[in-house]
Amino acid sequence: KQGHAVTVFEKYEKLGGMMMYGIPDYRVPRDVLQYEIDRILETGVETKMNTKVGVDVTIEELEKEYDAVLFALGAMSGRSLPIPGGDATNCVSGVAFLEAYNQGRLQHITGKVICIGGGDTSIDVVSVARRLGNIDNVPEKDRPEHIIFNDTAHDVVDTSKRLGADVLLTTRSTIENMPAAQEEIDDANREGVEIQGQLQPIEVIKGEDGRATALRFVRLEDDGSTVIEGSEFDVECELIVPAIGQGVDNEGIDGSFFNERGFIDADRNYQVPNKPGFFVCGDVVRPHLLTTAIGQAGIVAESIGDYLIGKDQSARPKVDVHYFDLMEKLNEWDLAPSEEYDSAGTPGKATDKADYAVHNYEDRSFASIIPHTELFLGHFEHEDRVARNHKLVNVDNVLGNFDERLIGYTAEEAQQEAGRCMSCGLCFECDNCVMYCPQDAVFKVKKDESTLGRYVDTDYDKCIGCHICADVCPTGYIQMGLGSD
Template identity: 55%
Template sequence: MDAKTADAKPTGLTFRRYKDGDHKHRPWQEEIFQAGWSHKCPTYVHRTAPCQASCPSGHDIRGWLAIARGQDKPAQGTVWQEHAFRRMTSANPFPSVMGRVCPAPCEDGCNRNEVEDHVGINAVEHYVGDWALNQGLTFEAPGAESGKRIAVIGGGPAGLSAAFHLRRRGHAVVLFEEKPELGGMMRYGIPGYRTPRDVLDGEIKRILDLGVEVRAGVRVGRDVPVAQLEAEFDAIFWGIGTHEGRGLPVPGWKDTPNCVSGVGFLRAFNEGRLKGVTGKVIVVGGGDTSIDVASVARRIGHIQHAHEKDRPENVIFGQTAHDVADSAARGGAEVMLTSLFPVEKMTAAEQEVNDAKREGVDIRGSVMPLEVVKGPDGRAVALKLCKCEMDGQVPRPVAGTEFEVECDLIVAAIGQKGDMDGLEAFDNGKGFINADKLLRVPGKPKHFVGGDIVRPHLLTTAIGHGRIAAESIEHFLAGVEDDRRPRVDVVHFDLIDRMNVAGIAPEPFTPDQGGGRRGTSEARFAVHNYEDRGKHEVITHEELFLGHFLHTPRNVRSHVEIGAEEVLGNFQERLVPLTEEQVVVEGKRCMSCGMCFECDNCVIFCPQDAVSRTPKAARATGRYVQTDYTKCIGCHVCNDVCPTGYIQMGLGE
């Protein structure tokens, strides 16, 4: 070791629960210490991890990472990947798709960010999802049939999620889809190099194999009246998505033939009709949809010798379709993407922005469109723009900065709304359907709704809406009056379920004759010294012992980087999944926030030997250690050294 290395001080490698100057008393309710003892003893408190609380679909992320790390063992004869798959799909039936395209708000919320870097949650989901497809895993058959029939309108992520959760509850489900194939925005909005169609088809088929009936090519409100559905079905779920794009709010946009929406552009491409563009393309947006449009335009390229029928607007509006042979002679398209926000503050995922830049997309931030400039034939020949500054969400033009950019196609990717033709009774006046917190349609009994048609957001949000709506429908069918959802609305860890699996479920409770009882620690009818706050509380990094965790680099998925000269015609998938060994390591990087991960710190450091391991025969996830309260003096050492924040000190005797 050279002198420079020897003198270097480590950075970020230490953690001190108590800092210099922490000698003043805490709030008086904490001031019960008497020298080295107190009246508080360990209580095991489960709270929701922030990764899960940040996941709109409600994934039990901590749970399936515990399976990957080898802590939560599968049943004999089952491999850990299948065990993890079952846990994942209790919330979200699309692990392979979402492991690829979800922007992973769970990773932003991960407490491991306070140590060095988040856990690669998406990468683990990607690996397990692909493994399940390759192994041909199916969902377990529904239990007893309920005799109830549910109509699901829309075969996108919200509708398919609702169908999945309802069918698993034993309800008959009939799914109506206007388009010829299911998938919604996963198929018609996201290009195949991001969601491979064999992956999407495999995960959809697994849902349909549960016994979901599909009526494709049927539009409710035109082919089937809503009144007919109300007469035939016990409940109706609306997951129709937002497949109508919003135009630019500038002069010259309306009725200009070569001004199109981002969703229309992507739908034409994903349906195989759009195979090239003509001239320069300007995409106005800044979100993920705009990046997809620009990246697709670079891939399909510019048709060098275009006939009138080859103009992209004619294809997008369904008047024609590109012939493969005619479109073969093409070159790289010139594509510009503009955003009101600075590039670094665009809402699109950072990785997607970087990819688009590398692939040759000219991205301009802090500019706003002012006017579509038309030629004598009424087609757009340029877009007039100016620099702008953002006042919150409102752009303010900078005087004297106007400029024009010549173009042959302008694509607006600034927002979407629903196609409410024939469904005017459900339209809230803005192209959406209103919903209450239980995803019921106000004033319309039997009707429930979810996904982008409520509020455009992430695919995982739509999937979560399907799960929540299915539960609301279940309560509605059972006649249960329910007007609230948990504060933390996810698929929660269930200790009793884990104890049932381990064969140590509590015994039935029989009230004692002659009054109540005091001191139940020896009884088998209660789960002692345990409190579940998961539905109400999310554990933060301040409540963890971060000093336990060593700096361990994240296993990052390989990313195929395509240059501007290679992008034309390149539709290969860009993400390379992790190996099993890498996934196991990522599982071990999880800090198991709010749940014991069996590190033995409390056992090792207890000065009174009051804390010990629970005997194997009585052990389950969350019940790994126990406390002998006749030995405990309330010194708080176990609480101080618990890495996961699972041990809280509670008043006792």
Template identity: 60%
Template sequence: MATSKKDIASNLEGFTHRRFEDGEKDWASWGDQIFVGDETHKCPTYVHKTPPCQGSCPSGEDIRGWLNIVRGIEKPTGEMDWKEYAFRRSTDANPFPSTMGRVCPAPCQDGCNRNEVDDYVGINAVEQFIGDNALESGYTFEASNTDSGKKVAIIGGGPAGLSAAYQLRRMGHAATIFDNHTELGGMMRYGIPGYRMPRDVLDGEINRIINMGVEVKTNTKVGTDISMEQLEKDFDAVLFALGAQSGRGLPIDGFDESENCISGVAFLEAFNDGRLKAVSGRVVVVGGGDTSIDVASVARRLGHIKDASEKDRPENVVLGHTAHDVVDIANMEGANVTLISRQPVENMNAAQHEIEDATREGIQIQGSLTPVSVVRDESGRATALRVAKLDYSSGKPEVIEGSEFDLEADLIVSAIGQSGTFEGMDDIANERGLIDADKHFQIPNKPGFFACGDIVRPHLLTTVIGQGSITAETIDHFFKNEALKNRPKVDVHKFNLMDKLKEVGNTPGVFKAIEDERAIDAGLRGTDGEGKSVGGFAVHNYEDRAANEIIAHEELFLGHFAKEDRKKRSEHVPTAEEVLGHFQERMDGLPEEDVVTEAKRCMSCGMCFECDNCVIYCPQDAVLRTPKDESTMGRYVYTDYTRCIGCHICADVCPTGYIKMGLGEH
């Protein structure tokens, strides 16, 4: 179907059809601009940069890479299909695509340049499809064929420890995970409810790592069941990835003294263990992050038993004094749940869609409140949380005098932060109940000791997974007695053209300079008129800046992209009337057709996606497609500089910002 002028004008609304670095929008003279174009000294060069989705991803996934595979731009070699190829590219950085596609708050989507056109690319939705298909298809991970003979003890089987174990096995190092729980998973299992993170999915992704030859010792607490001295004797390196398993209480009068004041971490672990099946009638949660939302949502789903016995009080279950029997839902009522935050609601750390879902479920959310004290009865139990209102008009929170009031409560849950548990390992902790580590995740002054994950700084799952990958690299350098270099400015798993050329059998030859002018005359340092490297030595005028630069939307030609609605996953978020006992998974994955369509919305920022604009619009026929036998991702077009007049049209019409007028600059 032909595109009308009206449609084109609509697509270009808000965008200029050419880009000017000096900010001008009007041509001084069309004739001058056209006919003096051949006087410029600049010609196009091809510059690879990191897209903001990738730069925003704490795991450093090659997001643009696997989206281009899903859409069919980058194709696998051999008999591998695109689904497995996308899975392999995705899991180079993060071995949990199915998990992260469901629960990651997706900073990549916040940073997506597509937001400047219409709406972000549904990266999470595509990642979930990649992960779910991998589980259904039975894809496995392979350990290195080479055994280094080195052994690493990993304390903690959560996302950081599992990520490190995965990368270490790929490097050929042995890994043994010690965990004090019955099952591995850490906060993925014991901190996230099953309706957000289905356990069969989590188990599948964990087992895929374990099956690489990772030894596992569960129900084993380092420091008590096995000593640190024994670990040092038996292993070549020790990695602390034990997570922050102790929740912080509220630093106010009466909290520590009241038995019905507990931490959010303990609350969620008791629920995910299957011990906690009901709460008290009025629950007040203090926090503002995703953990506090999970606590409140679980409390709403559990409901409460009216006139519960002493043993059924939730604090007794959470603290391990007792356990709930199977509770008859018919005897339960919805719990009254209030979540308060020191931040205004719009500035809470929790993801916006999680806040909206919690509100729909009947949770009362109040911002700009600070806890003052716990109100207790004669027996010492908390009956209310006294709070005060905060004023942010000065730019910082200030308590409004005389604004105190009480929130009645049968259970008060603190979800304001976490720390580690160090019984038998006391000398390793800092004053904050965490572990100090340098930027390479080495523990200072303790050679062979490393730490990563929440025990260094509590953060997102994707953050600690990325830390596990970096720590594995550091351990590998330690074993090889190699000096550690500075991490890249943009520290991500990125597309590597040389690796791609090797994959497709087009690796450039090794060039050795010949002290003979005839070598230069023969063009051995350049390319011929058809874009082929003379002698097979050179990569045609390609520059990789991906380790140093993130490409901003100002460098793109946004007018190229038509506005398209994002393909959204359907969610089953219960209403306040439906939430009691609602533990079904909330998120439906996209069908394959919608996944491919959504991947095509990716603008491939900083990398050619083979749109042919530069070939079509070049007035000199100087931009040509690379011959098929040498063409591959990142090497689709070349410039014949004997024809190029430096008019910069190719750079102007390049949607992805891949073409720069840089050749000839000094």
């Protein structure tokens, strides 16, 4: 949108990253995801698929050919189980398990599955395992670890051959203190996943062939760290899936870009410190939510745009959100002041006579969050939140059920929910200040001078500073203050 040419280097055959390969389709519907990807590509973005940066193309080559480079590598490498025997061939990371499933290669599991974790990834692993189901007596080549590690694929499975999978999820904490959301825990329980808390794996028991045959645990006190003496026990299993953290695949990339944790640091503009022209966002900074990565991408796009035109990379505002800019709106409508403002967009002198002197000109949302104490809550009627429908899956219908669990709003429901917004810190033209001003000092701006955010003005010859307009402003938009000069 800023007019710059953009090229995306993608190591997979499809775009989408973690949304495509790390999150199950019943959470992120692939048709919706592909629609969004196509919409972006239609803006003219060039792609180079099946191209891994650091292997197929070097950082030096990118630096030579492009004016700016953004690292959006994600964190697609899972951590192995750091205990004796953790290198067993059938001990695979949660990230690798989900990638094989999302690529369509993993069609079923074999025998009992133990997942170690407690967070979102572990919930995804056990939920997928329950949906895939179990097939006994499979050829060696069809064991899950061979499919995952050897980049091969199961043949399409006759669903009649699949049985319910035996899946155990363990966590060090109490179940009540698991990092995963309670709703996710409840769903997993309903779908037939066994969850046990206060367990710590201490050893993978391996057979002569190097495969794990069991996982040895000890029980922990409620604090999740104190071992209960003499509590060791073994659980037999066919597949062990640790979902205990993520890392970055940095093969072929200069190690100076990475910190001691294997991630890439970022300043407030999401530029790599001491690396001019290099930017970073998403899980490669710190694994977190999809919305976090998307929000960072919006910021870094602005930062890259500023960098490319030589604009100063100033510090981001305290509240780093997309905000309404009245000056931008005035420019859009050819109503912007010029000589009366300095380069920072600040009035040169205090006045209520010039055209730019609009009621509460300052955009407070840029620097602060409007607290509820500044709202006139009496203006609003209580409206219940519009809850999204949740398709419940249980132990009887989980096998092969990859339907989306959370049902999106209808257009009517979306409008109803959006209507609950209080527009905190912004004017939504309710006329309260005009109606309640005892001096008739607040008045509507003339139609040919009015625009969004410039709805009312104040005659300061009449204003007595009574604060009534601020008191009855529903959104906290009006802030009383004294001028100078």
